[in-house]
Amino acid sequence: MADLQSQNYIRRSATTMTPPTTRSNVEEVAKLIDVSRCIGCKACQSACMEWNDLRPEMEEFQGAYENPHDLNPGVWTLMRFTEYENDSGDLEWLIRKDGCMHCEDPGCLKACPAPGAIVQYANGIVDFISDACIGCGYCIKGCPFNIPRVSEKDHKSYKCTLCSDRVAVGLEPACVKTCPTGAIMFGTKAEMKDWAEERIDELKSRGFEHAGLYDPAEVGGTHVMYVLHHADKPSLYAGLPDNPRISPIIGLWKNVLKPVALAGIAFAAVGAFVHGILAGPMEVGEEDEAKAREEIERRKTS
């Protein structure tokens, strides 16, 4: 999206300086997706394309409910459908609106090497600043949810912005506005958690004893949350990760290798410099030349 000065950054990719943080009265927002109320109409997909002016290329029908079959640079949200046979043999149609989870601790931002290409606003929204994106695809490797997609045309990475442009001016995201059943709600994170609790109580009273909120703590919580009837098994919902976390490989790369490598390079460079100053150059003297000449002469005469 765009760089929105009306919102504070709390995180900025590939930056060692503190981002501007003068606005202190910003509340964290969240989108709550109540899977139990979703009817799979895909209005949210259409609204997303409409607001963001996305017109992804038409694809072949792949024999699945999903349309298109996966997220792509022009598809920032996608209804994913799962036919689940529960323990009593009944069919449950689990429909999950997939897209960026807006992690409190975003793996994409951690992995991103381009200064300011990924930012997080004080309200919690994680946004890609396309202008600064270099198209390396590191965000894809950093993301625990397999969300970002790099365009083959402009080599920029794209994903849901949580309609940061709308939110910045006090509007709700386009998908929220359009949802005909109220399955997608938007507000402060605290409000959404309260609302989720009510919904979970209701689902429990209807017999979904494992109903619960999906707000995974391993990524610091998310600013897109799900109410799930089977919160004990998130992976039922088209592979929603049971325990999403930034890969330890990414941690090893960014938290260990990065500082150690820098120290190692500095040590080697400074060490070489100091040696050069203290030990001085390795030179060959006239004596060596004389001895060498002697040997050559000896060879010639023998």
Added chain:
Amino acid sequence: MSANRPKDAITRNGPLTRLNHWLTGLCFVLLMLSGLAMFHPYFSWLSFLFGGGQWMRAVHPWFGIALVASFFGLFVQFWRCNLWKREDTEWVKNVDKLLKGQEEGMPEIGRFNAGQKGVFWGMALLIPVLFVSGLLIWEYYFGHATTIPVQRIALLIHSAAAIGVILIWIVHVYAAIWVKGSMRAMIRGWVTPGWARHHHPKWFRALVETGSSGPTPNPKPGNRAP
């Protein structure tokens, strides 16, 4: 050749070797600068050298391909002379004395010493690692060729191996600055007989015995040159 090349100078590196070396070096420096810019924010500013982040990301893999091809040329020319010998182990054991400038007691060595061989084999080992791991994380062509977990591992290996070659490169560059005459050996191609005898006595003698002016001894009738 050059006007002020002494008559008795010994060729250390022929023109093709030198071109090959500097092409490899150019690719290496470009890869290092662009790679570091994508590794640590301290170096992000280097992206301007490549026309911005997008261009840098786009050209880095191509520099890599060029380096692999160019290094292969060096490998073919140098691998035989870099085979490990008994005196190399001896050299490594005494390297602390050498660093202090005490050259007495260092073993007599051939065309390359153990330090140079270390640089050679370090590069020969890590460049293929960088090549393969680099292909796996080349988003444009291979972004969908492997799974994301594989790419994460490739990314870590690529970064670690890159740091490895940069450290080797620092040793290589410093050694060339420290040992006077070696820079000329790679730029102009020649060394003085005294230099050859002092630093690489076995190589010097093999050349003298066969009447060769370098870089390799003339083939002797009957038995092969060392």
